Amino acid sequence: MNDPRPLPITRDLVLLGGGHAHALVLKKWAMAPLPGARVTLVNPQAKAPYTGMLPGFVAGHYQRRDLDIDLVRLARQAGARLIIDCAIGIDTEAKRIQLQARPDIGYDTLSIDIGITSALTDLPGAAEHLIPAKPLGPFADAWTTLIDDARKTGQAPKVAILGGGVAGVELALAMAHRLSETNLPGDIRLIEAEDTILRESNASARRKLRAELDRARVEIIANANVTVLSGAGVQLRSEQDLIPANFIVSAAGAAPHAWLADTSLDLENGYVAVDKTLRSINTPNVFATGDCAHMVHAPRPKAGVFAVRQAPVLFENLRAHLSDRPLRRFSPQRSYLKLISTGRKSAVTDKWGIGLAGKSIWRLKDRIDQAFMEQFRHATEMSVADLPQDRAAGLDELYEDHANQCGACGAKVSQAVLIDGLEVAPDTPLDDAAIVANGDQVQVFSTDHLRAFNSDAYLLAKIAAIHALGDIWAMGATPNTVLSQIILPPLSPDKQSDMIREITAGAAEVFDACGTRIAGGHTSSGAELTVGFSIAGELERAPITHAGAAPGDVLVLTKPIGTGVALAGEMRQLADGDDYCAAIASMSRLQARASGLLREHATALTDITGFGLAGHLLNILEASGVSARLDLAHVPLLDGALQLAEAGIRSTLWPSNAARAANMTLTQSARSDLLFDPQTCGGLLATLPAASSEDVFSAFASVNEPIWKIGDITQGDPHILVQ
Numbered sequence: 001m002n003d004p005r006p007l008p009i010t011r012d013l014v015l016l017g018g019g020h021a022h023a024l025v026l027k028k029w030a031m032a033p034l035p036g037a038r039v040t041l042v043n044p045q046a047k048a049p050y051t052g053m054l055p056g057f058v059a060g061h062y063q064r065r066d067l068d069i070d071l072v073r074l075a076r077q078a079g080a081r082l083i084i085d086c087a088i089g090i091d092t093e094a095k096r097i098q099l100q101a102r103p104d105i106g107y108d109t110l111s112i113d114i115g116i117t118s119a120l121t122d123l124p125g126a127a128e129h130l131i132p133a134k135p136l137g138p139f140a141d142a143w144t145t146l147i148d149d150a151r152k153t154g155q156a157p158k159v160a161i162l163g164g165g166v167a168g169v170e171l172a173l174a175m176a177h178r179l180s181e182t183n184l185p186g187d188i189r190l191i192e193a194e195d196t197i198l199r200e201s202n203a204s205a206r207r208k209l210r211a212e213l214d215r216a217r218v219e220i221i222a223n224a225n226v227t228v229l230s231g232a233g234v235q236l237r238s239e240q241d242l243i244p245a246n247f248i249v250s251a252a253g254a255a256p257h258a259w260l261a262d263t264s265l266d267l268e269n270g271y272v273a274v275d276k277t278l279r280s281i282n283t284p285n286v287f288a289t290g291d292c293a294h295m296v297h298a299p300r301p302k303a304g305v306f307a308v309r310q311a312p313v314l315f316e317n318l319r320a321h322l323s324d325r326p327l328r329r330f331s332p333q334r335s336y337l338k339l340i341s342t343g344r345k346s347a348v349t350d351k352w353g354i355g356l357a358g359k360s361i362w363r364l365k366d367r368i369d370q371a372f373m374e375q376f377r378h379a380t381e382m383s384v385a386d387l388p389q390d391r392a393a394g395l396d397e398l399y400e401d402h403a404n405q406c407g408a409c410g411a412k413v414s415q416a417v418l419i420d421g422l423e424v425a426p427d428t429p430l431d432d433a434a435i436v437a438n439g440d441q442v443q444v445f446s447t448d449h450l451r452a453f454n455s456d457a458y459l460l461a462k463i464a465a466i467h468a469l470g471d472i473w474a475m476g477a478t479p480n481t482v483l484s485q486i487i488l489p490p491l492s493p494d495k496q497s498d499m500i501r502e503i504t505a506g507a508a509e510v511f512d513a514c515g516t517r518i519a520g521g522h523t524s525s526g527a528e529l530t531v532g533f534s535i536a537g538e539l540e541r542a543p544i545t546h547a548g549a550a551p552g553d554v555l556v557l558t559k560p561i562g563t564g565v566a567l568a569g570e571m572r573q574l575a576d577g578d579d580y581c582a583a584i585a586s587m588s589r590l591q592a593r594a595s596g597l598l599r600e601h602a603t604a605l606t607d608i609t610g611f612g613l614a615g616h617l618l619n620i621l622e623a624s625g626v627s628a629r630l631d632l633a634h635v636p637l638l639d640g641a642l643q644l645a646e647a648g649i650r651s652t653l654w655p656s657n658a659a660r661a662a663n664m665t666l667t668q669s670a671r672s673d674l675l676f677d678p679q680t681c682g683g684l685l686a687t688l689p690a691a692s693s694e695d696v697f698s699a700f701a702s703v704n705e706p707i708w709k710i711g712d713i714t715q716g717d718p719h720i721l722v723q
């Protein structure tokens with residue numbers, strides 16, 4: 001008999017850092033996951049830039065998206081949990097990782113690929129004035145800002161690069177090219193502590209690169225003893241020698257992440273010492289690769305090529321370790337071909353004492369780099385299991401939708417199904433929460449749960465808590481009692497306890513901020529993670545229902561819309577990683593303050609959830625017996641939502657929401673389709689008397705709480721005119 005239940009998770013593999021080796025491990029994991037093992041990737045940003053193409057980006061030959069590996073997409077392909085955060089410690093005894101912005105996480109097997117930081121960051125003035133070449137993401141952002149500012153002001157930048165090795169030279173040439181192409185021929189100075197630059201390159205490559213530096217008018221300052229960095233530039237030891245600069249870059253070599261020294265891992269000069277299997281020499285369940293590791297059996301310079309070559313062995317060894325099998329040996333090559341770009345589309349080789357140069361070398365480098373990145377640029381087909389030969393009628397029509405069903409609010413049943421199932425009249429007002437009077441005291445009660453849209457239980461709990469609170473805030477009430485309902489996915493008992501801890505921590509963060517806490521609940525195990533909360537709220541005044549909107553009222557909204565397409569797009573690997581994270585940040589924003597500010601004035605109030613902006617507005621119009629005019633151009637959208645809508649992405653619930661267009665006058669477009677996009681933790685939608693709306697806007701502005709005017713209430717039957 002076939003058992004369709006998912007297998008329990010028994011082992012946790014954590015990949016710390018989205019470096020090159022881990023990106024490749026995830027790619028392989030997507031092809032061959034290990035049943036029973038859960039993978040978590042931790043990285044401070046949603047994207048990890050590929051170094052090979054950084055100089056080409058600086059020179060203007062590539063766009064930022066060309067060199068970014070989208071970790072959100074990669075994690076989805078690999079079925080991995082992605083945590084956007086920065087590790088600040090590892091307790092190897094307890095097998096836990098401390099993170100900067102959220103509670104620690106556990107692991108059974110840990111792999112570290114966090115790269116390096118740049119040297120010289122401890123120079124006086126560095127914190128304010130030095131832009132390290134590593135990590136690459138912030139460096140690339142700073143360069144883009146410099147170019148944009150220079151374009152706006154017409155002022156050529158003055159650049160100082162500390163470090164005359166290959167990285168410094170390559171960056172200097174790339175910057176010189178970009179500035180001359182932008183008609184801003186700024187000053188570029190390469191500052192080297194020793195008496196000569198490019199000491200590690202062969203003589204032929206060095207000659208060619210020096211000729212390129214001369215051509216590009218990059219000034220070389222050797223034997224420089226940098227003492228202080230300031231807004232004016234780089235101060236050398238001699239008092240008179242101030243090198244003017246408004247963009248100071250460190251390319252002076254590698255420095256290990258300082259926090260590694262506080263772990264009990266054996267280090268070599270600050271780098272994690274690993275054996276021939278890439279495993280820590282003193283902690284057998286910890287692996288390290290790339291620049292942050294030091295291979296004791298075969299020390300090599302810090303270069304991306306080694307991280308890339310280590311990836312297949314790391315992949316196999318992580319799987320072997322998770323399944324108690326023997327590990328493989330990694331034997332690094334002795335030397336490697338360096339291809340150094342020279343700003344314009346040409347490059348120089350450096351290997352075996354030979355330095356070839358020219359456009360064909362650039363084309364070769366471009367081909368190699370593009371082939372590397374091509375692995376990460378596309379969505380992969382997620383296979384849907386074939387249906388069995390014998391099956392009941394009707395299954396074929398539902399199967400694909402079922403297999404691709406959205407999580408969070410996209411999994412809500414439609415309003416039509418609810419009305420049918422609950423056997424209520426179609427025009428029955430369904431308010432956000434039940435209002436229960438007990439003597440003088442009036443309370444509101446609501447319950448809500450979310451089917452997991454990813455496997456991060458802490459994040460899901462936070463979002464489910466905010467989502468459930470939406471109904472309480474929408475009634476103008478203050479939450480006072482919370483009960484949880486949790487369904488855990490199949491897990492071993494220790495992982496169950498861990499997940500409950502994560503859920504409790506995520507929920508507590510939200511409820512603590514609202515002055516309440518979980519009083520009890522119920523937890524069971526099932527097919528997939530689901531987290532919900534039942535909440536009671538206290539009313540200090542009459543509840544604000546859907547029913548009070550009056551002609552002349554102003555219609556306002558407190559969050560941009562588009563979470564439905566963001567989640568659906570992410571599931572289909574089509575959402576941009578940064579946009580997806582911005583959508584998560586928007587969902588994670590509490591509405592307690594917004595509710596408090598609207599309370600005194602709102603004539604009708606609701607939170608936008610599964611039925612979308614149009615559906616929830618229609619609910620207000622039906623309950624109030626009025627019509628509305630909606631300014632489509634003024635409805636705020638999450639970044640990337642329109643692009644996803646234009647690409648045809650729709651949430652599972654969208655078609656039934658869109659059926660309510662029958663009560664609307666609108667010209668269909670991708671933008672207007674977003675009015676039916678189901679929202680998870682959507683904003684509050686309120687109607688305000690025109691006379692008090694300016695006061696409300698000022699109150700929101702004074703506490704930096706966003707609010708948008710999106711239309712007005714008009715006289716007439718329940719109907720939305722979209723303009």
Ligand SMILES: Cc1cc2nc3c(=O)[nH]c(=O)nc-3n(C[C@H](O)[C@H](O)[C@H](O)COP(=O)(O)OP(=O)(O)OC[C@H]3O[C@@H](n4cnc5c(N)ncnc54)[C@H](O)[C@@H]3O)c2cc1C
Nearest residue numbers: 017018019020048051086087114115290291303304305307
């Ligand atoms: C200008 C320049 C040009 C270069 N060109 C080349 C080249 O052409 N060829 C070559 O082989 N090498 C090149 N290198 C060297 C190359 O950049 C590195 O060797 C390579 O990036 C190392 O890869 P990695 O996997 O170790 O880590 P990285 O690619 O550095 O990735 C580390 C990741 O870990 C994340 N991270 C950092 N700290 C934490 C933390 N505490 N918690 C969680 N995540 C964390 C970072 O954000 C990053 O995403 C160049 C370097 C520079 C500066």
